[in-house]
Amino acid sequence: MIAGIPMPDANHWAEAAMIATVVLSSTAGEVLTAAAMKSIGDLDDIRAVSGLKGAIKAVVTCPLFFLGVGFLAFAFFALLFALNHLPLSLVAPASASLTLVTNAIAGKIFLKENVDRRRWVSAMLVAMGVYLLTQ
Amino acid sequence: MSHSRLKPGQYAILGLVSISAPLGDTLLDRGMSHMPPISLAHPSALLAAVFTPWVVAGIALLIGFFASYLTALSWADLTYVLPATAFGNVIVALLSKFWLHEEISPSRWAGIALITVGVGFVAQGPSRTEHPAPPSSPEEAG
Numbered sequence: 083m084i085a086g087i088p089m090p091d092a093n094h095w096a097e098a099a100m101i102a103t104v105v106l107s108s109t110a111g112e113v114l115t116a117a118a119m120k121s122i123g124d125l126d127d128i129r130a131v132s133g134l135k136g137a138i139k140a141v142v143t144c145p146l147f148f149l150g151v152g153f154l155a156f157a158f159f160a161l162l163f164a165l166n167h168l169p170l171s172l173v174a175p176a177s178a179s180l181t182l183v184t185n186a187i188a189g190k191i192f193l194k195e196n197v198d199r200r201r202w203v204s205a206m207l208v209a210m211g212v213y214l215l216t217q
Numbered sequence: 218m219s220h221s222r223l224k225p226g227q228y229a230i231l232g233l234v235s236i237s238a239p240l241g242d243t244l245l246d247r248g249m250s251h252m253p254p255i256s257l258a259h260p261s262a263l264l265a266a267v268f269t270p271w272v273v274a275g276i277a278l279l280i281g282f283f284a285s286y287l288t289a290l291s292w293a294d295l296t297y298v299l300p301a302t303a304f305g306n307v308i309v310a311l312l313s314k315f316w317l318h319e320e321i322s323p324s325r326w327a328g329i330a331l332i333t334v335g336v337g338f339v340a341q342g343p344s345r346t347e348h349p350a351p352p353s354s355p356e357e358a359g
Contacts, residue, residue: 112295119290126227126292141287162263165249174242178306182299189296196346200338201296207335208303214328215306 097172100164104177108157109184113192114150120193121146179209223344227292230285234298235305237282243309244275293344300336307332 122128122140129137141147164173186205190197197205223231248271255262266272289298307329313319321329 112299115287116290116295119287122291124292125288159263162245162249162266163255163257165246166252166255166263170246170250178303182303185299186296189294193295194346194348195294195296196343197296198342200342204300204335204339205296207331207338208300211328211331211333211335212303212306214324214331215310 097168100160100168101173101176101180103160104157104164104173105180105184107153107160108177108181109188111150111153111155111157112181112185113188114146114153116150116189116193118144118147118150175213175215179213182209182212223293227289230289231298231301233285234282234289235301236308237278237285237305238302239305239309241275241278241282244271244278248272248275294346297339297342297344300332300339303332304336 118141119125122144125137125140128140132139161173161177164177182205186197186202189195195201248269249266251271252266252269255266267276286298286302289301310321310325310329314321
């Protein structure tokens, strides 16, 4: 404790680090995957022209897709690790609601998506709703 | 092709995105919570967990989620698709209420209302950001 201010103990830092790892790696994976799918184009159109094989080939030959999958795989193992150490009632609301907000920020910055007032309000409402629902 | 309104098949894909992720996560939680604590010093135990039945079933559902999620991202923005993924939590909560007859607290009802309003809000807007087309090249590959 410094000057009467209680300091978070090591357990709280460890909990925060586990949840932050899930949130940041998941956000990186989703943004990279979304960028890959945008660069590939509409899969329904590709399937109409080249069939299912053509659509699968378009996805699996995109390097950005594998980078995104790498981050999502890391996020998956980070989630398994967090679930093994922390209660679901903490991990689920914290990671799910924070990921929605970080993705809205990352979508605007990196994907140049038009995150207008409607989408910000929606992201905040859904993030609060997920927090309430999953706690 | 207009991207502001989705076709019925595309709404079905978003529905699949919504339901498969929370069900998969629930199965993963059931599998992992029945295992002894795993230490970072023994990462192989984490790999072994992947082959337990509940985790395998959860992974199968999450693969289905991922396929439909990628399809959705190919014709809609990330910030449009993500609220749809959260709507799955509402479906699972309602199933637990009306199928499993579990009690839903007032705060969870508030969460259901907020997610429903949030998803309805974003669904009324355009599904994709249209960027100005780059200057066309006289020689197109292929």
